[in-house]
Amino acid sequence: xxxxxxxxxxxxxxxxxxxxxxxxxxxxxxxxxxxxxxxxxxxxxxxxxxxxxxxxxxxxxxxxxxxxxxxxxxxxxxxxxxxxxxxxxxxxxxxxxxxxxxxxxxxxxxxxxxxxxxxxxxxxxxxxxxxxxxxxxxxxxxxxxxxxxxxxxxxxxxxxxxxxxxxxxxxxxxxxxxxxxxxxxxxxxxxxxxxxxxxxxxxxxxxxxxxxxxxxxxxxxxxxxxxxxxx
Amino acid sequence: xxxxxxxxxxxxxxxxxxxxxxxxxxxxxxxxxxxxxxxxxxxxxxxxxxxxxxxxxxxxxxxxxxxxxxxxxxxxxxxxxxxxxxxxxxxxxxxxxxxxxxxxxxxxxxxxxxxxxxxxxxxxxxxxxxxxxxxxxxxxxxxxxxxxxxxxxxxxxxxxxxxxxxxxxxxxxxxxxxxxxxxxxxxxxxxxxxxxxxxxxxxxxxxxxxxxxxxxxxxxxxxxxxxxxxx
DNA sequence: AAATTTCTGAGACGCGAGTATCATATTGAT
DNA sequence: ATCAATATGATACTCGCGTCTCAGAAATTT
Numbered sequence: 001x002x003x004x005x006x007x008x009x010x011x012x013x014x015x016x017x018x019x020x021x022x023x024x025x026x027x028x029x030x031x032x033x034x035x036x037x038x039x040x041x042x043x044x045x046x047x048x049x050x051x052x053x054x055x056x057x058x059x060x061x062x063x064x065x066x067x068x069x070x071x072x073x074x075x076x077x078x079x080x081x082x083x084x085x086x087x088x089x090x091x092x093x094x095x096x097x098x099x100x101x102x103x104x105x106x107x108x109x110x111x112x113x114x115x116x117x118x119x120x121x122x123x124x125x126x127x128x129x130x131x132x133x134x135x136x137x138x139x140x141x142x143x144x145x146x147x148x149x150x151x152x153x154x155x156x157x158x159x160x161x162x163x164x165x166x167x168x169x170x171x172x173x174x175x176x177x178x179x180x181x182x183x184x185x186x187x188x189x190x191x192x193x194x195x196x197x198x199x200x201x202x203x204x205x206x207x208x209x210x211x212x213x214x215x216x217x218x219x220x221x222x223x224x225x226x227x228x229x230x231x
Numbered sequence: 232x233x234x235x236x237x238x239x240x241x242x243x244x245x246x247x248x249x250x251x252x253x254x255x256x257x258x259x260x261x262x263x264x265x266x267x268x269x270x271x272x273x274x275x276x277x278x279x280x281x282x283x284x285x286x287x288x289x290x291x292x293x294x295x296x297x298x299x300x301x302x303x304x305x306x307x308x309x310x311x312x313x314x315x316x317x318x319x320x321x322x323x324x325x326x327x328x329x330x331x332x333x334x335x336x337x338x339x340x341x342x343x344x345x346x347x348x349x350x351x352x353x354x355x356x357x358x359x360x361x362x363x364x365x366x367x368x369x370x371x372x373x374x375x376x377x378x379x380x381x382x383x384x385x386x387x388x389x390x391x392x393x394x395x396x397x398x399x400x401x402x403x404x405x406x407x408x409x410x411x412x413x414x415x416x417x418x419x420x421x422x423x424x425x426x427x428x429x430x431x432x433x434x435x436x437x438x439x440x441x442x443x444x445x446x447x448x449x450x451x452x453x454x455x456x457x458x459x460x461x462x
Numbered sequence: 463a464a465a466t467t468t469c470t471g472a473g474a475c476g477c478g479a480g481t482a483t484c485a486t487a488t489t490g491a492t
Numbered sequence: 493a494t495c496a497a498t499a500t501g502a503t504a505c506t507c508g509c510g511t512c513t514c515a516g517a518a519a520t521t522t
Contacts, residue, residue, distance in 0.1 A: 172434035203403035210437035
């Protein structure tokens with residue numbers, strides 16, 4: 001038989017398969033992911049070429065596994081997100097559950113600060129491309145995990161709050177939860193990690209209590225939250 | 232829109248232009264800024280080259296006025312920020328003042344959505360560069376306007392709140408005010424402008440009321456983590 | 463009007479990201 | 493050990509951003 005090149009056949013299985021794979025393919029991918037994670041946790045935002053050099057593989061090979069910096073960041077984000085996504089609180093109190101979630105997630109986000117900031121940057125890039133119409137069927141960044149996490153955290157209020165209020169609370173909480181909080185409180189205000197945590201926790205608690213107070217003011221009548229209805 | 236402008240009326244330089252300049256220098260700069268603003272308000276995030284083409288000047292000339300996309304975005308941000316920075320509320324009620332500020336600023340931010348998102352992206356770029364040590368001693372993005380605006384908005388509480396509480400409220404409010412709100416509520420949650428506005432306003436109001444309530448409850452001595460309605 | 467300063471346009475150039483191609487090395491089944 | 497499938501590496505290429513140089517056009521001065 002005639003021997004011709006056929007590397008193109010196995011081009012697109014390198015997306016995101018944490019499934020049990022063996023062989024050099026999985027090994028190299030793992031090596032690159034670990035290298036990229038290590039670099040990003042040290043604060044860097046390496047390009048594919050830089051990861052290739054650090055992992056001591058050729059540029060060509062690196063690009064075979066991660067066709068762009070976006071793919072690389074996405075993979076590291078998934079890595080860093082792991083412990084957060086499996087989070088479960090033991091409490092039944094919404095405010096405490098939210099506090100738990102923040103205490104779990106925010107330090108993790110800070111540890112992967114460069115990664116999450118890169119992800120935010122890439123999502124903005126994607127938005128700009130979509131707006132300009134020059135979106136070439138790209139991976140489509142996720143960036144919606146906080147929605148489910150927060151909905152789950154305040155799930156105990158699902159009975160006490162009207163669906164409309166429940167959703168609004170989740171939406172408001174999503175404003176004080178995530179990398180954006182880091183960019184605002186640390187980069188603009190110059191706070192340190194502990195101060196940032198404190199502010200975010202206070203804001204989250206205040207929002208939860210406000211939602212509860214409002215809902216109780218509606219059913220019970222007079223209460224300390226009477227001012228809340230004037231909005 | 233209208234490209235024919237007098238060169239004499241050229242007092243409004245934005246970023247790094249030496250004060251009062253006349254002649255073709257100011258005219259070309261103004262032409263480019265108007266072109267860039269128009270393009271960005273239509274949702275695009277043009278490169279310097281693209282603005283050059285749209286403004287019908289050569290690439291070389293364009294780069295003389297705006298040495299990078301960052302400089303361009305910064306200039307357009309200043310343009311878009313104008314009406315916001317001069318904002319003054321007539322009310323003495325902190326909550327109302329905050330609501331006023333939001334009602335003024337957020338629509339403006341939305342109108343310049345592409346610009347502010349580009350600015351956010353560039354500030355993330357800058358952070359990454361600083362982190363990597365490869366900062367070319369160039370841009371220095373501002374991005375701190377919301378601090379003064381919010382402090383001013385809640386100024387009526389300066390007497391009622393302790394400095395620590397006052398600062399914390401301003402910091403918390405800065406989380407629900409700015410482009411980040413747009414990226415989270417519109418891009419992730421899929422809300423429209425009105426819904427976004429409603430959520431941001433509710434969150435801001437809740438935070439202000441929580442700060443006030445806490446300060447009033449302080450005479451009891453206990454941290455306000457307990458339910459607000461337990462009187 | 464002539465001379466001088468300033469502005470502009472048209473290239474060439476370097477650089478980094480991403481793509482494509484081909485030759486070689488490694489693996490795994492027989 | 494052999495042979496085909498597959499993984500890897502070296503290299504060259506495109507492309508867009510930003511820099512640089514230089515000659516010509518415009519404006520300002522005298």
